[in-house]
Amino acid sequence: MIHLVIADDQPLVRSGIRMILEGEPDISVVGEAADGDEAVALVLTHEPDVLLLDVQMPGIDGITAMQRIAVRNVATRVLMLTTFDLDEYVYRTMRAGAAGFLLKDMPGEDIVSAVRQVARGADALLAPAVTRRLIERFAAAPPHPPAAGLAQLTARELDVLRLVGRGMSNAEIARELFIGETTVKTHVARVLMKLGLRDRVHAAIAAHQAGLT
Template identity: 50%
Template sequence: MLVDDQRLVREGIRGLLRLADDVVVLGEAADGHEALELIGRTRPDVVLLDLQMPGLDGIGVLGALAETEDPPPVLVLTTFDDDELVLRALGGGARGYLLKDVSLDQLVAAVRTVAGGGTVAQPAVTDRLLRAWQRRGEEPPALAAPPDLTTREVDVLRLVAAGYANREIATALHLAEGTVKNHVSSLLLKLDARDRTRAVLTALTLGLLE
C-alpha cells in the first residue's frame, strides 16, 4: 500500500512497482485517516509511508497501527528534510526508511526485505541519522563493559546494517535461519537495543561497524 499526499509521487512509485512481477499495489491513500481505513480493509504485506501529510501524518499512522493487532510492517519514504521526524518514525515502529529518489531495484529489494521480516537502512543516510540521534543528547547504552561480540555476531550485525532479512543472512553466511534469529536476539541483548535499527545505530555509535 502507498501512502503519500502527493499524487504524482504515488503515480511514480506505482509505475515503478508494476515492473516487478512479485509486487502488487493493493491501494493508495492521500492521508493518514484514509490509510488506516484501507490498511484495515486490504491487510497489505508492506506499507510505504510518507511522513509529512496534512491531517493525520505518518507518525500518527504509526501510533495508531501500534495499537492494532498484527499491524503490517511499515517502510518510510522520505525526502529527508527532517532527521528528527525520521527518528520518531523509527522509534514508532517503522522497519526502515528510503529516500524518494531510490532506484527501482532498491525499492523492490526494500519491499521484499521488509515483507520478509527484515529492516532497511540505506547506508547513505544512516550516518546522518546517527548524527541527528546524537544531537538529541542520546548516548549509547551505559554498558558495564564494551559488548563482547563474537566474530559471527559481527558478521550478522554487518548484514543487518545492510538491510538483509534473516533468511538472506542465513543464505549469505551458510547458516540455518533459526541460528541467525538466535544471533540477532543475542545482539539485541548485548547492545541493549529494542529493535534491529536501534542495534545498528548503537553499534555505529560504539564504533563496532567501522
C-alpha cells in the first residue's frame, strides 16, 4: 500500500486529487495540508511514501517545505504540483531534490501512474509536456554529445539511452526490450555514470543531441 499526503491551498484541488487516488486499491491518502507548514508537520507525523506538494502555497512555499523535510532525513519522496510549467519552477524543484514535477491539469491516470513510479523509486519524473519543452530547448543549442562516453556504452545501454530519449519509463523500456525492470534500472544507472549525467532528463537531452532519437 502506498501512503500519501496531499498539500495544496485549494480545497477543490485537494478533494479532486484525493478522489482520483483513493479510487485505487494500492493507494491510501493519510492526510491533507492547506499550507507548507502543515505539509511538513503531516510528513513528520505519518512519514508517507509520497507527498504531492503544491509549489505555491501560503506561508512557506512548496520548495521551502521540501527542504525542511529533507533535513529531517524522512524517506518521503516529493512530487511537486503546479498550474505553471515555467522553467524556473522546474529547475528549482529538481535542484531541491524533488522526485518529480507534475501539472495539475494532467489526466488523473497520469497522476496515479506518477505516484506509483515515484513510490517504486523511479528516477526524476517530469510531466510529458515539461520534458518535451526542456529537451527541445536544450536540443536547440549547439550539439555537444558526449562522444567519448557514448563509445563506452554497450549496445544494450545504447538501446536504453535511445528509449530514455523518447521519454519512456523504466517499465515501458523493459516491455520494449523484453528485459526486467530491475535490469533497465541498472542500465540507466550505468549510462548516467559513463556519460557523467545527473539524471534521466539530462540523459534524454544527451540522446537527442547525439542523434540517437
